[in-house]
Amino acid sequence: MNFSEVFKQSNQLCKVSPDGKYLATCVQYRLVVRDVSTLQILQLYTCLDQISHMDWASDSLFILCAMYKRGLVQVWSLEQPDWHCKIDEGSIGLLSSRWSPDGRHVLNTTEFHLRITVWSLCTKAVSYIKYPKACQKGIDFSRDGCYMALAERRDCKDYVSVFVCDDWHLLRHFETETQDLAGLEWSPNGCVLAVWDSCLEYKVLLYSLDGRLLSTYSAYEWSLGIKSVTWCPSSQFLAIGSYDEKVRILNHITWKKVTQFEHPATINNTKAVVYKEVERRPAVGSDDLSLHNITIGTTLFNTQSKYEICPLPVQLPVVKPDPDRANPKIGVSTLAFSSDSRYLATKNDNMASVVWVWDMQKMSLEAVLEQTSAVRCFQWDPQRPRLALCTGNTKLYLWSPAGCVSVQVPTEGGFQVQSLNWHCSGDSLILLGKEQLCLCYMDTDQEDK
Amino acid sequence: MGEWWTTVPIGTSMGNYDISSISHVTMSPLRQNNLVSMYSSLPLSKSSYNVISAFCTEDNIPQCISYMNQELASLGLSSTCIEASSPGGAGLSTVPALNAMYELLQIHRRNMGTLEELEKEQLKKSSSMEHMQMNNSRLKDQLELSIREKSGLHETERQLQLKIKTLQSCLKTEKEEVQKLQSIISSRASQYSHDAKRKERETAKLKERLGQLLVDRKDKKLAIDVLNCLGRSDGKRSHWKTAKATASHEGEMYKSLLSDYEASQRALMLENAELKKVLQQMKKEMMHILSPRQLSTRGADSDGEEKAGNSSRETLDQSCEHAREQLTNSIRQQWRKLRNHMEKLDSQASQVQNQLESNKEVIPRETHEDEMERMRHEVQQCKEFIHAQQQLLQQQLNTSFDDETAALLNDCYTLEEKERLKEEWRLFEEQKRNFERERKNFTEAAIRLGREKKAFQEDRASWLKNQFLNMTPFTDRRRCSSSDGQSALSISKFVFKFKKKYADTRFKSRSRVRCGDLSIFSLGEDENSLT
Numbered sequence: 019m020n021f022s023e024v025f026k027q028s029n030q031l032c033k034v035s036p037d038g039k040y041l042a043t044c045v046q047y048r049l050v051v052r053d054v055s056t057l058q059i060l061q062l063y064t065c066l067d068q069i070s071h072m073d074w075a076s077d078s079l080f081i082l083c084a085m086y087k088r089g090l091v092q093v094w095s096l097e098q099p100d101w102h103c104k105i106d107e108g109s110i111g112l113l114s115s116r117w118s119p120d121g122r123h124v125l126n127t128t129e130f131h132l133r134i135t136v137w138s139l140c141t142k143a144v145s146y147i148k149y150p151k152a153c154q155k156g157i158d159f160s161r162d163g164c165y166m167a168l169a170e171r172r173d174c175k176d177y178v179s180v181f182v183c184d185d186w187h188l189l190r191h192f193e194t195e196t197q198d199l200a201g202l203e204w205s206p207n208g209c210v211l212a213v214w215d216s217c218l219e220y221k222v223l224l225y226s227l228d229g230r231l232l233s234t235y236s237a238y239e240w241s242l243g244i245k246s247v248t249w250c251p252s253s254q255f256l257a258i259g260s261y262d263e264k265v266r267i268l269n270h271i272t273w274k275k276v277t278q279f280e281h282p283a284t285i286n287n288t289k290a291v292v293y294k295e296v297e298r299r300p301a302v303g304s305d306d307l308s309l310h311n312i313t314i315g316t317t318l319f320n321t322q323s324k325y326e327i328c329p330l331p332v333q334l335p336v337v338k339p340d341p342d343r344a345n346p347k348i349g350v351s352t353l354a355f356s357s358d359s360r361y362l363a364t365k366n367d368n369m370a371s372v373v374w375v376w377d378m379q380k381m382s383l384e385a386v387l388e389q390t391s392a393v394r395c396f397q398w399d400p401q402r403p404r405l406a407l408c409t410g411n412t413k414l415y416l417w418s419p420a421g422c423v424s425v426q427v428p429t430e431g432g433f434q435v436q437s438l439n440w441h442c443s444g445d446s447l448i449l450l451g452k453e454q455l456c457l458c459y460m461d462t463d464q465e466d467k
Numbered sequence: 468m469g470e471w472w473t474t475v476p477i478g479t480s481m482g483n484y485d486i487s488s489i490s491h492v493t494m495s496p497l498r499q500n501n502l503v504s505m506y507s508s509l510p511l512s513k514s515s516y517n518v519i520s521a522f523c524t525e526d527n528i529p530q531c532i533s534y535m536n537q538e539l540a541s542l543g544l545s546s547t548c549i550e551a552s553s554p555g556g557a558g559l560s561t562v563p564a565l566n567a568m569y570e571l572l573q574i575h576r577r578n579m580g581t582l583e584e585l586e587k588e589q590l591k592k593s594s595s596m597e598h599m600q601m602n603n604s605r606l607k608d609q610l611e612l613s614i615r616e617k618s619g620l621h622e623t624e625r626q627l628q629l630k631i632k633t634l635q636s637c638l639k640t641e642k643e644e645v646q647k648l649q650s651i652i653s654s655r656a657s658q659y660s661h662d663a664k665r666k667e668r669e670t671a672k673l674k675e676r677l678g679q680l681l682v683d684r685k686d687k688k689l690a691i692d693v694l695n696c697l698g699r700s701d702g703k704r705s706h707w708k709t710a711k712a713t714a715s716h717e718g719e720m721y722k723s724l725l726s727d728y729e730a731s732q733r734a735l736m737l738e739n740a741e742l743k744k745v746l747q748q749m750k751k752e753m754m755h756i757l758s759p760r761q762l763s764t765r766g767a768d769s770d771g772e773e774k775a776g777n778s779s780r781e782t783l784d785q786s787c788e789h790a791r792e793q794l795t796n797s798i799r800q801q802w803r804k805l806r807n808h809m810e811k812l813d814s815q816a817s818q819v820q821n822q823l824e825s826n827k828e829v830i831p832r833e834t835h836e837d838e839m840e841r842m843r844h845e846v847q848q849c850k851e852f853i854h855a856q857q858q859l860l861q862q863q864l865n866t867s868f869d870d871e872t873a874a875l876l877n878d879c880y881t882l883e884e885k886e887r888l889k890e891e892w893r894l895f896e897e898q899k900r901n902f903e904r905e906r907k908n909f910t911e912a913a914i915r916l917g918r919e920k921k922a923f924q925e926d927r928a929s930w931l932k933n934q935f936l937n938m939t940p941f942t943d944r945r946r947c948s949s950s951d952g953q954s955a956l957s958i959s960k961f962v963f964k965f966k967k968k969y970a971d972t973r974f975k976s977r978s979r980v981r982c983g984d985l986s987i988f989s990l991g992e993d994e995n996s997l998t
């Protein structure tokens with residue numbers, strides 16, 4: 019495993035192009051494009067204000083930079099550095115900006131969700147979409163880029179509009195049976211749209227592409243409901259994580275619950291392997307604690323850690339959330355399927371330092387990873403069943419069915435890994451710190467614990 | 468009863484009504500009076516306690532007799548009448564008197580007998596009564612106890628009932644509370660939704676207003692500033708929006724949906740076919756497993772029929788629901804049979820296993836015990852052997868290291884040497900003695916030689932004298948002396964020999980004395996050498 023040197027970035031804006039060749043990072047108001055393998059700077063663009071959001075177009079030729087405060091969006095071309103494009107939303111403000119799947123339209127959500135403006139870079143035409151819903155996930159594009167589903171709310175009712183991305187033709191517009199639609203997501207095969215309600219009501223609705231309601235699923239009433247929803251890459255399963263600390267799996271044929279995964283505080287009677295991160299502090303000499311040493315020699319605080327396999331029964335650390343506050347830190351908030359749909363990684367918010375890995379073939383728990391601090395981010399390798407996670411310290415953790423490994427990021431000055439992104443080839447990882455980024459190149463042979 | 472008392476002479480009775488003197492007699496006052504009067508006829512000097520003995524006296528014999536007759540008649544012994552032996556006399560006719568007495572005795576005995584019986588019965592009855600009383604008291608106690616128990620149980624039952632009631636009421640209250648809470652929640656939810664909707668409408672209005680205002684304002688217009696328009700990503704030209712386009716979009720959408728459905732249907736069909744195949748195989752195998760056994764129990768007809776029926780039906784269209792149902796039913800049936808068979812086998816197997824286990828326990832145990840015996844025996848032998856060896860070794864070790872035995876051994880060794888030494892001493896002594904003897908012989912020989920030498924010297928002297936004398940003209944004597952001369956020659960030879968011998972022996976004897984050599988017989992050699 020090789021680590022590159024550390025580069026500057028701001029706002030955690032660092033993305034690899036869809037074709038995997040370039041790495042774009044934002045440093046304040048500059049956009050830096052590097053080559054992924056050599057990390058040499060290929061292009062450097064300067065925007066008008068601090069970049070709030072940056073994204074690649076699907077053909078990896080253009081980059082969109084949005085500056086929300088100014089209400090501006092600037093689009094840069096990789097092939098033609100001279101080409102420029104500036105979109106000004108005016109006084110209406112800008113809340114979010116995104117590409118369309120064909121890479122030729124920019125969709126801007128204005129402030130207060132007043133409308134969505136669709137800017138065409140081909141024709142400079144503008145279209146508006148009214149009444150977009152202000153919710154967790156109101157827009158989703160299907161994977162093949164043909165259709166866009168948009169959540170709308172008119173007269174206190176939820177609607178879903180399906181647009182054809184080619185020419186923004188409204189294909190279907192139907193009302194949903196939700197109280198307060200919180201999100202929608204296309205299945206990977208693009209034929210089913212999953213729509214779920216807010217946490218006040220547990221309800222998942224499945225609509226076919228042509229707007230017919232296929233099925234409704236509701237596990238229970240009254241208690242706080244759905245926290246997160248994700249599709250399996252093969253579209254076979256829909257995983258629903260809820261506030262009752264359980265994940266329910268629906269199958270695509272009957273849309274009924276196949277199984278549910280529970281996250282108990284005490285694990286016993288399971289064939290899963292429980293990995294526990296154990297830290298080993300290096301001995302500190304008392305005469306060495308001069309200020310100079312403390313500030314400079316941060317290797318003093320770089321503790322070694324390794325994974326130990328814990329024998330059952332295992333007690334996991336639980337943090338009880340404050341019952342009086344809204345959006346309590348309890349329930350399954352993060353779900354991720356591996357690319358081959360074999361594994362599902364989940365995180366339960368009141369056991370924030372534990373990542374659970376479930377085997378979807380056996381429908382049982384495969385592994386439990388207990389870290390020393392709260393897990394901030396985990397992501398599956400796009401090519402193989404390998405999970406990378408970080409907890410905000412200087413280490414990178416990798417899990418694969420063969421074992422578990424903890425790697426220290428070898429940088430001076432203490433690089434705290436806040437989030438990570440896999441390269442689409444699965445050969446490298448982009449680690450993002452607070453103001454820094456670092457690339458980690460994987461060996462082709464996976465290290466085992 | 469007082470009737471016949473009237474015949475008693477009254478004269479004697481009227482005087483005395485002393486009732487108190489006969490207080491122990493329990494009779495009616497009339498009779499008492501009469502009896503008093505009768506008994507007062509007795510001489511008053513007698514005490515009141517000797518009333519019965521004072522019944523008959525010399526004076527009142529006839530009255531007594533008549534009284535007795537009356538009494539006897541009243542007792543039913545009318546046959547015997549006591550008569551006076553002689554009228555006015557003091558005697559009685561014995562026969563009737565004795566009869567009367569005998570009868571009285573009989574009566575008395577009978578009375579006693581009945582009395583005994585009555586007493587016995589009375590005892591019995593009293594004991595039974597006691598028993599009954601005891602029983603009664605015991606049963607009363609029991610009854611009391613059971614009553615108390617019953618009351619206790621009643622009490623507990625009541626309490627439990629009470630508890631049940633309270634719990635039920637609690638449950639009811641809880642249920643009511645739950646319902647209430649649910650209704651509260653629902654009402655609050657509806658309230659919230661209503662409020663939220665109201666607020667939403669407000670914000671929608673605000674947004675509209677804002678939008679209007681923003682659109683109306685001209686200062687900051689929204690615009691796009693592009694250097695040059697881009698081509699479409701797929702390189703084609705954009706099309707006009709026409710109805711045909713919409714239709715084509717719809718068509719596209721339906722196409723994609725259909726293709727997805729077809730794909731899933733294909734997958735399901737494949738899965739279905741595989742599962743059916745598996746089921747069929749399972750069924751065949753199950754039938755196969757069951758059939759050889761069932762052929763022995765039942766006729767093969769039913770099974771064979773089933774088989775044939777099934778196979779024929781299955782050759783029909785397999786997607787037909789009827790066939791599917793049949794397949795599943797037949798599989799269920801076979802599975803049931805197999806399960807029963809397995810259960811039977813299981814029970815049999817467990818039985819056999821129990822047997823086997825018990826057998827196993829017995830047989831191996833025997834062999835095990837034999838083996839154990841043998842091994843113990845072996846072990847014992849080995850132990851003994853080792854013990855013996857150890858002892859011997861100990862002995863041997865002890866003999867080399869023990870002082871006494873060492874001394875003994877040493878003595879043995881010195882003894883051997885001593886013996887040898889003795890032997891050698893003996894030899895030495897012997898040799899010494901021999902040597903002494905030789906020496907003695909030799910000295911004797913030397914003395915003899917000395918003497919002979921002296922004799923020889925004398926002889927010589929005389930011969931020489933003779934010779935000298937002879938040498939004178941005495942020639943005659945030559946002839947005579949020739950023999951003498953011969954004799955002289957021989958004598959000179961002899962002297963010569965003798966001298967030599969003497970010298971030699973002297974020399975040799977010295978040397979022999981020095982050497983101690985035993986070879987004395989070398990004298991003979993010299994003798995030989997001289998001649």
